[in-house]
Amino acid sequence: MLEIEIDGNKIQMTAGGTIMEAAAQIGIYIPHFCYHKKLSIAANCRMCLVQVEKAAKPLPACATPITDGMKVFTKSDYAVKAQKGVMEFLLINHPLDCPICDQGGECSLQDLAVGYGGSSSRYQEAKRVVKEKDLGPLVATDMTRCIHCTRCVRFGQEIAGIMEMGQVGRGEHSEIMPFISKTIDSELSGNIIDLCPVGALTSKPFRYTARSWELSRRKSVSPHDGLGSNLIVQVKDSRVMRVLPLENEAVNECWLSDKDRFAYEGLNSEQRLSRPMLKQDGKWLEVDWQTALEYVANGLKQIREQHGADSIGALATSHQTVEELYLLQKLMRGLGTGNVDSRLAQADFRLDASLQGAPWLGMAVADISKLQRVLVIGSTLRNDHPLLAHRLRQAVKHGAQLNLVNPVDDDLLTKLANKAIVAPQAMVNTLAQIALALAEATQTELPAAIKAVLADVTVGAAARAIAASLTGAERRAVFLGNLAQHHPQYADLHSLAEVIARLAGANFGCLGESANSVGAYIAGAVPSKSGLKAGMNAAAMMATPRKAYLLLGAEPELDCNDPAAAMHALQSADMVVAMSAYKHSALEYADVLLPIAPFSETSGTFISTEGRVQSFNGTVKPLGETRPAWKVLRVLGTMLGVKGFDYDTSEAVRQDALGSNGLAAGVLNNSLSGPVLQSAAITDTLTRVGEVPMYQADAIVRRAASLHSTRAAALPNASMHSALLARLGLADGAMVTVRQGEARAVVRALADDHLPDHCVRLAAAHPLTATLGAMLGEVSVERA
Amino acid sequence: MVIKGGEVIFNTVHLPESWKLSTYVANGGYAALRKILSEKTSAETIIAEVKKSALRGRGGAGFPTGLKWSFMPRHFDGDKYLVCNSDEGEPGTFKDRDIMQLNPHALIEGMAIAAYTLGTRRGYNYIHGEIWETYERMEAAVEEAKAAGFLGDNICGTDFSFHLFNHHGYGAYICGEETALLESIEGKKGQPRFKPPFPASFGLYGKPTTINNTETFASIPYIIREGGQKFLELGKPNNGGTKLFSVSGHVNRPGNFEVPMGTPFAELLEMAGGIRDGHTFKACIPGGSSTPVLPAEIMMQCTMDYDSIAKAGSALGAGSVIIMDETVCMVKALERLSYFYFEESCGQCTPCREGTGWLYRVIHRIEHGQGRPEDLDLLSDVAHNIGGRTICGLGDAAAMPVQAMLKHYRHEFEHHIEHGKCMV
Amino acid sequence: MLSPDSIAQIDYEIAKYPVNQRQSAVMSALRIAQVEKGWLSTETMDFVADYLGMPAIAVYEVATFYNMYNTAPLGRHKITLCTNISCALMGAPEIAEHLKEKLGCGFGETSEDNRFTLKEGECMGACGDAPLCMINNHRMEGFLTPEKVDSILEELK
């Protein structure tokens, strides 16, 4: 422990810290621009100069290590003179365009200039003018305002994992920019807006729409991926104008993925449904709530009377809140059926009988960056979990070995220790190999049931290397990604992953696909929760069509694993009730549309993939006649005569759903009562790799215009290995027809030799491919 | 250009093909390296010898070389590096070029001895971008030394190995600053690093690294061969050895002169043929463009060593003597120097990036007859706000000439402001 | 993209650095590429970035930081005249005037016949030979006089 004194305050600190950190600990603010606690120290802005006893020059607090007995003065005349000198330099070439600058009111330079700037400029020469750069649809630039702090550059190198911005040129003429005519494409790019201490980088979608002081700030929780990023939703006139990160070290730190940050545009989409609608004689009419709800209640009653309760099915997405999902399943079970599911993209439900609890991350998010050995199975990691990918990059930076079993070899912007890039139909076999190699390495006998299935498996070099990696070091984890969870052999993958984790002594986790995947299980919005009436799972409800469907937030044409089957089922139903914030394709197959509130217009709870229960309030008034879904379901329950729907508040619903003492032990559990393992054989059928594109993952982001102008939102192509293209007699770039049974779509074929053979990578959940079948189903491809 | 030989580095420059290995060896070259290798001289002994010699870094700062070497961690698992700073780009300096051109093996032997002493197996010689021919000469010399077994694995049949490579710069003065130079070798922009940590603990590729100037290394073989005491006695206490002085500007015979430390300036000026004919001596920048200018009267009293020049209010720097006669307008001279620092600022830290441009523009305005009375105070204030507040010494280098010019030649600036034109 | 000879030269440079430090060869790689192509186009820099496994923007940073890289097309010969203090004292301004007049273009410009690009240079570390200039980066000519300049221009035609 060293003791130092800052402005007369003594403080003890371990060696290695800096003056800036020491000062922060005792609440002394030292002005700064380039310093950022999450980035490397650049010490280039020089705003943090302080006086240190016995030092010949003022020293930058951010970079100067503390030494025992050091005496620091941050506000002495000497220090302030140095700081003012720097401020003067920063301002000489900075345009004084604060009145038209979007950073106005939240600008570090503006704030500090009040304290440290002179009242008039001694600089009489011409000011520097810098040409604008086009960084793409998300980040606007005013590079003349740049103060060269290089935070954005360091963010790319150190956090996003990809250096997209640089400081080009030299001296006063140097400019911060991307490579000639390149845009910024990182899925974390929006963070540079927050990092930029001046108005050089601002939000393009938000540009010129409001002044920061006109906005009210409301806390919220991201409704997108399973991380549950904490948000500050900024509101003006009952409209969400902007979303910023709410710092939470345990969850999103101070970052947001671009999806979390910019998806809010979807809240203000033209496609918002604002009044209930009924289809009568093939025509859609806007009606009042009473009419709509009566229609629904009567319809459901009739169908139950005629065909029995099991002829009704409910499909929800796990982007809905715990309260909503709880009431939905309560309604269904009250009607007498367990036909309710929220796992629309899942294909294989064989695990349902043996899964011990709600699948979850298996560990704390914050501990991911401390892992030393990791195996990720079936995940488009950067798309699906941008900030978990960042945590893993940090782990690798600290020496972790990251291993991957996946059909695609996208750049994770970090070093992979080992990878097995195999077609979907070979994934089970690959896991089997790893399990066998681990059993061998740890001299463990596998259970007879497993051994029997794995009898024909031969262990290859990649599997052996992954197994060897997983036995090293101490903190290990095995994760199943979204693609694994959508896999037609999910049960086998999960079973083997569990075996691998157990053999390796690793944490075993499922990366939660959506904001409330965990909450949906716990709320009972699955047909298999123990203690609740069982029913059909999502796939079964599609395969054997029901007479009536209740859709909660679901857009089955995009959300379901097999949209073709889903459409067939919905189109043949007698009644489809779509509760949605949007007028979507339900217009084609539904009978009633009920406008329900997105997360920003209702209170509710999400349970993140690490099991964090996060409740939030609405941030704006519901649009038009939109109502929170929990209220809609409450009324429906009552109208249908189901007991226990007399809730006053959403808190009361939550209380019912979750109890009041937090999650009970064992609720979160990835273990199986026994492995569900059928076969590790590899077929050579041509298989589709149908991932969900980053900006198609939920209803809101599907309608976020700016995100859809990014490169990541490009139209889906059918990519395949050039050997496969050749076998099929197709040219790279040709238009092709992709078929899955009856279903077909016409897309462009592209050669991609990073893909394994025997598979075609063609995104799911996209309007262009919504006519197709299962995400990872068999396909055929021919010239269009 | 005149080249005057001396005892230590330019001892063979009068010989034909002085740069050849054969010439070097015939004149006692590589004997020092052979000696320490065969006698397995301890690192302590060598460092003690270098300390005794009072050799001070020839790159400009004059830091005692023996002391610097003692900072290098002795027992360290992993790589350590040795780096030679041949990025001579300070206006007025041109000695390292001639060392590499005329006696490259003195540098190679000096580096090999240093590598042996410091336990480094890899070294880089960073050569100024604009002297391509010299780079080629160095490449050839390294090949020669490798072929003769003075570089590479198992040098002179011992288990000592040292691999030396030349790295060619491509035009950036700032890479002469040692940490910018390291960044540049790493394949980045040459932007200096904040210190601490110093290169001895975090240098090239983050590993312990010792950096010295070309002339510093080239002095080492003599010190080991002849002994530190003899080197010291060539010069004067605290200022050991001979030194190369690059004399340029208004003299009759500009060039490099190897003379003992402590040689009277007047003698050096004489060697350079004196002030060009028909003119009178006005001012001198004694150690390269960043050292403060001294009026002729003061300069004529100095001897050429660190202490004397420092006492006179300037610095010996790299021994780069720029002579100006009475035709020189100091405003114009300063305008050119300020432009240099403005142009060469790496752009990283605020005071230098913004301040050097400000200085230059104000001086440019004064030189072009648009000066204002308040400009001189402004200049000295801006210079003051740069000096000591930057990441590297370039900020100081930019500030010092301004302050010195205003100190000694303020009247010329005032004249410019008042009359809108020059007084000379 | 680059000739086998250039690639071989780049590989020679790469071998100077530790195995995982290919980026260290970027300055040489750009130099070699520039000698072959005359200047560094986006494609050339992209190629170098790929070849060395570094971000394209990092290559661009290097190419724009060091004075001797040409990031725009230029005349057949580049003449970089040092105008720094020692050269200035020894008549660089007069040489500059002479060059500008002969070539009909100023610093940073290319002669009409596209034969010469004239650049202002900073100290080249050879002030004893002042005034001096560099021709196409790799050849230095000192003790310039208007006559010597004329004969150099003649030779380069």
Ligand SMILES: Cc1cc2nc3c(=O)[nH]c(=O)nc-3n(C[C@H](O)[C@H](O)[C@H](O)COP(=O)(O)O)c2cc1C
């Ligand atoms: C702006 C700047 C430029 C420098 N240029 C050079 C140079 O060209 N050559 C050199 O040897 N040292 C130069 N130095 C000094 C080096 O940083 C370093 O001190 C020197 O190489 C150490 O070697 P020495 O101890 O042998 O002198 C420069 C320093 C600064 C701040």
Ligand code: SF4
């Ligand atoms: S003082 Fe100048 S050259 Fe040195 S780091 Fe700062 S900006 Fe770069």
Ligand code: FES
């Ligand atoms: S915050 Fe310390 S130099 Fe910028």
